[in-house]
Amino acid sequence: MKKRKGFIFDLDGVIVDTAKYHFLAWKKIANELGIDFTLEHNELLKGVSRVRSLDIILELGNVAASQGDKDKWLIQKNEDYLSYLVDMDESEILPGVMPVLNFLKENNQPIALGSASKNARPILEKTGILPFFDAIVDGNDVVNAKPDPEVFLHAARLLNVTNEDSIVFEDSVAGVQAANIAEMLSIGIGEEETLHEAQHIFKDFTHMDSAFLESLINK
Numbered sequence: 596m597k598k599r600k601g602f603i604f605d606l607d608g609v610i611v612d613t614a615k616y617h618f619l620a621w622k623k624i625a626n627e628l629g630i631d632f633t634l635e636h637n638e639l640l641k642g643v644s645r646v647r648s649l650d651i652i653l654e655l656g657n658v659a660a661s662q663g664d665k666d667k668w669l670i671q672k673n674e675d676y677l678s679y680l681v682d683m684d685e686s687e688i689l690p691g692v693m694p695v696l697n698f699l700k701e702n703n704q705p706i707a708l709g710s711a712s713k714n715a716r717p718i719l720e721k722t723g724i725l726p727f728f729d730a731i732v733d734g735n736d737v738v739n740a741k742p743d744p745e746v747f748l749h750a751a752r753l754l755n756v757t758n759e760d761s762i763v764f765e766d767s768v769a770g771v772q773a774a775n776i777a778e779m780l781s782i783g784i785g786e787e788e789t790l791h792e793a794q795h796i797f798k799d800f801t802h803m804d805s806a807f808l809e810s811l812i813n814k
């Protein structure tokens with residue numbers, strides 16, 4: 596009989612190509628505040644909660660702000676971000692994701708979402724992949740943001756698998772660190788120089804074949 600592992604997917608930048616929309620929405624606010632905000636700076640924000648992301652941007656620009664202003668910018672950022680998602684459909688799913696989800700389902704492997712985003716559910720609905728997930732843990736369910744492992748620990752609990760039987764797919768440094776802290780297998784999706792702390796790194800899911808997935812299941 597096949598072994599049963601827990602496969603935990605981050606959302607933004609792993610399943611869907613939304614990382615670019617987070618970047619655009621944050622860049623708009625940063626530039627309005629006179630803060631230079633580059634793609635390199637953006638790496639610091641990946642996997643990080645909305646509230647913490649704003650604080651990082653303000654720290655980058657050495658800008659002090661009242662709670663009232665921060666609340667206003669957080670709302671503005673999310674409205675701007677959501678405007679990019681209005682027409683979202685399955686075309687936004689990143690290359691190679693569907694074959695991996697289908698392979699895991701065919702092999703009866705539990706699948707969870709482990710995302711910092713509070714917009715995760717509508718995105719899974721709009722892209723039509725909600726039914727693939729046996730458990731969803733998102734920014735509404737956790738207190739501590741990645742690199743704190745809370746989101747992945749919660750997901751593994753819901754899947755009823757141990758940490759050592761959990762496999763995490765992540766595009767962010769904070770997320771890879773969270774998986775490592777939880778002693779789960781971390782698989783980076785993206786660039787080697789950014790994600791070198793991950794135990795395996797793939798440029799994207801098209802580079803991950805079924806033999807590799809089989810090896811994870813039978814590990």
Ligand code: BG6
Nearest residue numbers: 607617641642645711712713714
């Ligand atoms: C993470 C993204 O998945 O979710 C971050 O990598 C984002 O960039 C965070 O800030 C929170 O997302 P949201 O949708 O709740 O603002």
Ligand code: MG
Nearest residue numbers: 605607608766
């Ligand atoms: Mg991500």
